[in-house]
Amino acid sequence: VDTPILQEHLRGLLHEHVEATGSDHGHALLKNFAESAQQFWMVKPKQTDVAELLGHRARSTAELRVEVM
Incomplete structure (x- = not known):
């Protein structure tokens, strides 16, 4: 994935999985x-x-960021 919104969505999915x-x-x-x-x-x-597929139409990349410890 090569766009910030997709990267943050992926990061969130991975974080939830872990x-x-x-x-x-x-x-x-x-x-x-x-x-x-x-x-x-x-x-x-x-x-x-x-954007519709991910359900993040009105959110910015900063709002989607998941911090990894």
Whole structure:
């Protein structure tokens, strides 16, 4: 993923996964997130708007940021 809103959405999903599962792999992805994010792809129908798909139409990237400890 290569846009800030997609990166923050991905970071949030990974963070939730790590919190729920204790995944070491998920934690490693978060620890090196700048590099890890480049390994993910956003797959969606052509006609679908990304903002609507993610449900973050009116939110800024700062509002979506999830801090990783």
